[in-house]
Amino acid sequence: MTAPVLSASDPTAIDRGIAxxxxxxxxxxxTETVYGLAADATNGVAVAGIYAAKKRPSFNPxxxxxxxxxMAEELVVFTSLARKLAEAFWPGPxxxxxxxxxxxxxxxxxxxxxDTLAVRMPAHPVAQDLIRQFGGPVVAPSANPSGGVSxxxxxxxxxxxxxxxxLVLDGGAAKVGLESTVIGFDGExxxxxxxxxxxxxxxxxxxxxxxxxxxxxATSSPGMLASHYAPSARLRLNALQAKQGEEWLGFxxxxxTRLNLSPAGNLTEAAANLFAYLRELDGSGATHIAVAPxxxxxxxxxxxxxxxxAAAPRMTD
Ligand code: TXA
Ligand code: MG
Numbered sequence: 001m002t003a004p005v006l007s008a009s010d011p012t013a014i015d016r017g018i019a020x021x022x023x024x025x026x027x028x029x030x031t032e033t034v035y036g037l038a039a040d041a042t043n044g045v046a047v048a049g050i051y052a053a054k055k056r057p058s059f060n061p062x063x064x065x066x067x068x069x070x071m072a073e074e075l076v077v078f079t080s081l082a083r084k085l086a087e088a089f090w091p092g093p094x095x096x097x098x099x100x101x102x103x104x105x106x107x108x109x110x111x112x113x114x115d116t117l118a119v120r121m122p123a124h125p126v127a128q129d130l131i132r133q134f135g136g137p138v139v140a141p142s143a144n145p146s147g148g149v150s151x152x153x154x155x156x157x158x159x160x161x162x163x164x165x166x167l168v169l170d171g172g173a174a175k176v177g178l179e180s181t182v183i184g185f186d187g188e189x190x191x192x193x194x195x196x197x198x199x200x201x202x203x204x205x206x207x208x209x210x211x212x213x214x215x216x217x218a219t220s221s222p223g224m225l226a227s228h229y230a231p232s233a234r235l236r237l238n239a240l241q242a243k244q245g246e247e248w249l250g251f252x253x254x255x256x257t258r259l260n261l262s263p264a265g266n267l268t269e270a271a272a273n274l275f276a277y278l279r280e281l282d283g284s285g286a287t288h289i290a291v292a293p294x295x296x297x298x299x300x301x302x303x304x305x306x307x308x309x310a311a312a313p314r315m316t317d
Pocket of ligand 2: 141142150
């Protein structure tokens with residue numbers, strides 16, 4: 001049986017979502033970045049259910065979503081810099097990885113054996129209402145089978161996981177379209193663990209120059225596998241035009257005939273379209289996709305990060 005998709009404008013939507021969370025079930029929820037697969041963060045069976053539904057490796061920890069800084073303070077220990085970042089960018093596409101608080105109620109599985117926990121306050125009103133009225137933290141990875149393309153619509157969630165979850169709340173297309181930027185700390189020094197929907201320069205305005213994570217470093221983000229966000233089709237990046245047998249994914253003046261991430265060359269628009277267009281090309285049966293060059297600045301850094309992972313050799317290769 002496939003999970004019902006309920007419009008978030010239905011007056012019973014939040015209550016039905018909460019009812020599923022209370023019994024340890026799984027709900028697809030809209031956030032401003034991508035759709036998440038939500039479960040009660042304090043319920044070990046529910047958290048284990050997320051790993052099972054996504055077929056996610058158990059070494060890859062989950063983000064706890066909260067509705068207020070007070071809720072986050074029950075879970076993790078803030079440094080003063082972390083607090084500044086939370087005050088500047090929450091709610092929004094920023095995840096902070098911090099030491100677990102002494103009596104952190106979030107199930108240990110969500111930390112995957114680390115002594116840290118990732119926390120984020122989403123900006124989407126449906127996610128906020130759900131967490132606030134549920135009254136506690138909700139773990140939510142992107143709502144896609146592990147290794148696949150993240151979902152930016154309720155229909156993407158239903159097609160990837162519909163038969164393994166209980167409910168999907170439809171809150172429209174995700175506005176940002178890329179997962180949150182993840183910041184960890186090496187002592188007091190902030191480290192960019194995952195490029196994402198909050199551009200590096202916005203964060204650096206507060207932190208100064210951010211160091212990039214060294215591969216294999218103790219603070220690294222276990223989820224950042226080389227091959228990830230992968231459609232079935234093969235990608236060729238920085239292409240100037242499609243060759244025979246390739247579909248074309250354009251940007252700006254590298255327009256081609258079909259899909260263009262942003263005809264105006266706008267990186268915000270390109271980010272919002274990226275995952276949906278990769279899915280569309282995949283769905284059309286394309287086996288090879290040539291992608292136009294994307295400038296490596298602002299949100300372009302995270303777009304190029306996802307494209308590079310989507311183009312990387314697969315673990316099954
Ligand atoms: O925008 C987002 O972040 C979305 C929405 C639903 O909030 N969520 C999301 O979750 O992208 P997920 O599970 O697909 O990615 C979480 C990333 C992974 O790369 C994971 O390894 C990293 O955050 N992460 C989580 N907890 C961590 C921890 N304690 N230490 C280091 N990295 C952590
Ligand atoms: Mg993910």
